[in-house]
Amino acid sequence: LITLRGLECIARADVLIYDRLATNLLFEHAKDGVEYIYVGKAEGKHSVKQSDINQILVDKAKEDKIVTRLKGGDPLIFGRGGEEALTLFENGIDFEFVPGVSSGNAVPAYAGIPVTHRGMTSTVAYVTGHEDPSKPNTDIDWKSLVGIGTIIFYMGMRNLPKIVEQLTANGRNGQTPVAVIRWGTTPQQQTVIGTLSDIVQRVTEVELKAPCIIIVGEVVSLREKLCWYEKKPLFGKRILVTRAKEQAGAFTDLLADLGGQAIEIPTIKIADPDSFDALDRALERLENGSGYDWIIFTSANGVEYFIERMKNLDKDIRILAGSKIAVIGPATARAVKKLLMNIEIMPKEFVAEGLIDEFDREGVEGKSILIPRAKVARNILPDTLRQMGAEVDVAEAYQTVLDNAAALRIKELLAEGVIDIATFTSPSTIDNFAKLVGSDLQRLIDGLAIAVIGPVTADAVKKLGLNVDIVAGEYTIPGLVEAIVEYAGAKAPANI
Secondary structure, three states, X not given: OOOHHHHHHHHHOOEEEEOOOOOOHHHHHXXXXXXXXXXXXXXXXXOOOHHHHHHHHHHHHOOOOOEEEEOOOOOOOOOOHHHHHHHHHHOOOOOOOOOOOOHHHHHHHHOOOOOOEOOOEOOEEEEEOOOOOOOOOOOOOHHHHOOOOEEEEEOOOOOHHHHHHHHHHOOOOOOOEEEEEEOOOOOOOEEEEEEOOOHHHHHHHOOOOOOEEXXXXXXXXXXXXHOOHHHOOOOXXXXXXXOOHHHHHHHHHHHHHOOOEEEEOOOEEEEOOOOOHHHHHHHHHHHOOOOOXXXXXXXXXXXXXXHHHHHHOOOOHHHHOOOEEEEOOHHHHHHHHOOOOOOOEOOOOOOHHHHHHHHHHHOOOOOEEEEEEXXXXXXXXXXXXXXXXXXXXXXXXEEEEEOHHHHHHHHHHHHHOOOOEEEEOOHHXXXXXXXXXXXXXXXXXXXXXXXXXXXXXXXXXXXOOOOOOEEOXXXXXXXXXXXXXXXXXXXXXOOO
């Protein structure tokens, strides 16, 4: 979770100095060429000293760069943001505090635990659990603390037994409910519920490790009724999205709304064709009046690149007035309708074969047809239309190219076993995925569920010797999401 101002700071940054975060998805908002510097701390691992972090901030700021210091939660709540800001002040460097969403508020909410509740408690305390509770000169007044209705401990996993000991020794009832939540607000959220008398044993049994938030108080009992996040149908599922970055947003949003973690690693990029010659000739034909009886768009990309080329050549949209429009799929239809153009044919089955059946009924003998499409595509549509007596021009409007930047990250994620489901929305996404992974494909993808948008992509997966586990019933992104939900053993919401 992050504020709008926080996103703005990420987007403007020349340098991003960041801690151990719940998600690296925030980096998608960073501009190209940003310098990333990791200064996170993890239990049991080497970490950068605070004095060194302070110096990095000063050094980068003195390079006249916009520096964003990205922390988990709120930088001024046990975040040492004040210390870092004082160092900047002492070096004459201007700074801005951007309040964050503190884990002490966000994590309980995602676990279904209100930190205050009418009739139960109106007091809450936020305490660092990092400090050893048994040390003689502790800053924590345990006698006063036990009287607070809800107590939230940050960074307290290592000291959990001592925290429990101090609370009970100072009068807190051993039957007081306790929640320990790891990686709260993320699909990896793990919640352990107990009481002061047994919580240490419970977290030990499941081997719960930091980072965790500890919540002590009667409000924890409300979780039984108010738990919502962990009940989402895709909660805990980590899903690889391989489609082009420009198209991944809606897919990612749907998965996130259902509790899944979408990991966007595009295996393809959408680019201009090697040559616009064929498309330019087609546009010239449309402009000079001879035109085409039909224009067939097989993808939203085809529509967008076709129209963009028209604009670049100063062509008027009215040159399309004499042509009927046919499309494959609702996404393509939406792209056409944005241009206020009518659609004559959209088959019920969103593949080329469905469109061929429609044209067989329509009759195309002697008709002229233009198909602006990707450089690499199946030829069944133009070939069959020609066999039916039509004059068909195929014009490259765009091409999909390999996104080499994805190779290392995909291999790392597959090797770590952190992906549950890999999704492919076109043959090019799986073909490029295979190229990026290389000879280790079979080994690295073992145990992974493969989800595809339709039979054409399924065939491409099978040609690589891989099994297909999930095929969308409707060959659309919502259809694919629905199929993934059903595979996960849940009922798909009606509003996907």
